[in-house]
Amino acid sequence: MEPAKPMKGEIRSFLSQKEGNEGKLSDTDHTGNSSEQGTSNRVMVNIDHVNFYYGEKQVLIDVCMEIPEGMITAYIGPSGCGKSTLLRCLNRMNDLVDGARLEGKVEIAGEDIYDTRLEVSDLRKRVGLVFQKSNPFPKSIYENIAYGPRIHGVNRKDELDAIVEKSLKSAALWDEVKDRLPESALGMSGGQQQRLCIARAIAVEPEVLLMDEPCSALDPVATAKIEDLMVGLKEHYTIVLVTHNMQQAARVSDHTGFLLLGKLVEFEPTKALFTNPRQQETEDYITGRFG
């Protein structure tokens, strides 16, 4: 709990430095793989001194972080360090766990998402989540995509058709499945299923897309497809990605946060973190010297 203070300060300084420089977040000088952007990079998600507990067990310790809009932010860290937990705090999926408790504040687009007056379902519509293990519904491909729009009140066939087509196209799945939309989604390959889940998530047009190790069960070809997809999607969505694959983080993300034992050790533009880590633990981890 002691090292939490300086770490937080550090990140603050990194962000304030950005703010100081240009008045808003911009990472053009840090990330090579991110195209030259004139888009505004205001803070989309603001995680403010978050402590998280599963019952008695504290899993996140005083995490502070500002996630910029329209970019891909990756979390890396050893297994069990709390990456998924942190991700799930952003759409309150942890509410489903009995005895889960959060201290601190999480704001999305300036709104406190832990306000009791907020409808969780509204929040989750705005903050989508793609799970580590693909979980298509036992329905047709079409119905999987149409499910989200339907529950949010879209019922017109032509509208739904348009959404399904658009979502599948965004998820680079359209060409593969356009002829078998009425077939069960369970007959698809693992990679297709995962892309279907991404398409399903973007069909409700969230502002933020959370992805928890979306490629962990996929082969390199499918992984590459999904990585391309993420890069393509970040134009419209703020993406937060959890990954175990450091190459992946390096390839696709703009910013990377390194978590260790529930603490955010370092949060930097990706290139900086991988080429010039400030913390010894980060360096140990990314060079593989860390268990």
Added chain:
Amino acid sequence: MSEGVTDSGSIPEKVATMATEKGLRGRLAKDRMATRVVSASGFMVIFFILAIFFVIAAEVFPLFQSPEVSLNKVIDIKAKGTVLAFATEEYKTIAYTVTSQGIFFQSLKGGNTWPPVALPDLDGARITSASTPQNHMVVLGLSDGRSLGVQIKFDISFNEKNERSVHPGADILDFVQLSESGRPIELIHHHVGDAGYMVTAVTGPNEVAVVQVKRKKNMMGVVRTKTQSHQFTLPNKGAITALAMDHELSAVYAGTESGQVIRLALPTDEIDSSAEIIGATPGKAVKITVLKFLKGGMTLILGDAEGRVISSQIMKGDDQRYHLSLVHGFESHAGAVRAIGPSHRDKGFVTTGDDGMVRYHFGTSGQTEYELDTGWKENIADLVMAPKGDGILALDGKGRLGHWTVSNPHPGITLRSLFGKVRYEGYENSEYSWQSTGGTDEFEPKFSLTPLIFGTLKGTLYAMLFAAPLALFAAFYSSQFMHDSLVHLVKPTVEFMAALPSVVLGFFAALWLAPRVEELLPSLLMMPLVIGLLVVVVQYIAEHTDLRFYFKEKPATEFYFLLILVLIGTGLALGLGIWFESVLLQGDFRVWLLDAAGLGYDQRNSLVVGMAMGFAVIPIIFTIAEDSLSSVPKLLSAGSLALGATRWQTAVRVVLPTASPGIFSALMIGFGRAVGETMIVLMATGNTPIMDLSAFSGFRALSANIAVELPEAPEGGTLFRILFLAALLLFLFTFVVNSIAEWVRLKLREKYRVL
């Protein structure tokens, strides 16, 4: 268990490898063993189910076996004169023949001979006719207008080797003057009643004499007879060709040359005699040759000169007039009907005609079950059924007696009589009816399984109407919305309900629930309505106030809140129901029910059974449905919630369809349980086998019927086998339902398969 383990630490490597190999072999052997045991047990289960099925089917099978008839022997009887009547003793050892020369005995087993009956001096008169023997009494018609009653007796004695021997004898009863004018008696009939007998005879072209002979033994053993004789003139419809008498001795039926049936009501203290034509053979006028009542005296069989055999019933119309209602036409003879021999045991009878054929018919079913050809053509004189129904004896004019052995243990049982509508004695119309036993042995058993099948389905329907929604909603609520801490309490409690013996439930339903339901029915019917409405209203209010945040923070409290609502709703419904009944339903809903809907109210009715059986079925449906709902992967519902679906949307659109195979099985298993349930339906209904769908009347289920009637069914008897048929039906029913259910479940599972 592997042998190498004990000292593997110290043994050389080679031995260790061997040991592992040995261990592996041991494991494989165990594996094979387990496979065999498991598959053997599986086959055993299938074998036993099939065995049960075949045992039941084997008990049912004889019901539908066709009768077997074989010629036992043809005997030349040593009787002189023209044959007038004949009969046989119970054990078919001795037959007696009434001829114009007297009464002769004949051993059917061969050997013994006995002297003919010693008749008193007939004062020069001859025997001109004889009535059909009844209880071994025969009345002879004489050429001088008199009649003579003779009671044949069979004394049974046992010798030192305990062998049975029968010695025939006879008591001479009374001479009665039938025809005042001394006209020879050509047609005579009698019937034995409680205190004597009644004789009727044709004494003129349209004249009938009826004489009642009352016999009383005084204390000294001297018989005093009192006779009362009447002469009647019948409507002139041609000569009287057949006579019969009803078993109450209140009317004589005469068949005429022109095919008319005339009913002659005998005078009593209250009414005068009257004679009227009540019916005729169908179509053109055909001479009635034989009139015979079947056992019980309810069904009158007509045989006519064209060989037709028709059963009929004498019905009293709304205008208090009698009419002959024709019921069945049986297979006809090619010549005039000669004789009809009713069975002594049931509604069966044999007929013969000038074609020499003998046919066995069954009055209830209208079926002709078997026939045989005597080859005697128009020589055939008379025939009777053996008293135990196991033989037919026919006599021809040349003194030949044919004895046929018959094996027909279940007469009158056909698919139609078991499942279709049958017109029973005393009924205006064909009906589905189950009434296996009656007060007397003359009773006509009614074996229609249809009302019982109906009862089973009705009971199941009401049980499922009550149980399915409750159990499914409960399972849905507790798996999807109830707080975990409560689920751990509720599930075991409901499962415990399944352990309640159904006899306790039935007892409780019959003695406690039924009177309460009768008292509070309007309130009871209002309960779901009032509670539902209350919950919806309160929910609406909560949704639009800050209350909802309270429940969001303390999810477990909503259950207690709901509980309170249900209690309030119950109280409200009680009060409202009582008010409703007193103000709108004339103070008593039963009266109103009868007035407005024409429905009667039985205290032990389908509603009560539905509730009691519901209690037996709810735990099963709940447990299976709950399990399948809560075993839907969390990842799936999380996927839906992550898209912004509410808990309700997730539950209805994702969890429910995915769990549907399990829910379907739950319903089907509950259904199967309700179909087979016995104790509750036995105790909580009146067990009346009626067929109406009203919730306020009872029913009799197949299962309860088996339980009720098995003690009364002698082994191997018709009822016994029909009860087995009921069991077979239940078996097939559950088998078919389960097979369909399994098939649908697999289809559904294929559709909602989860990775």
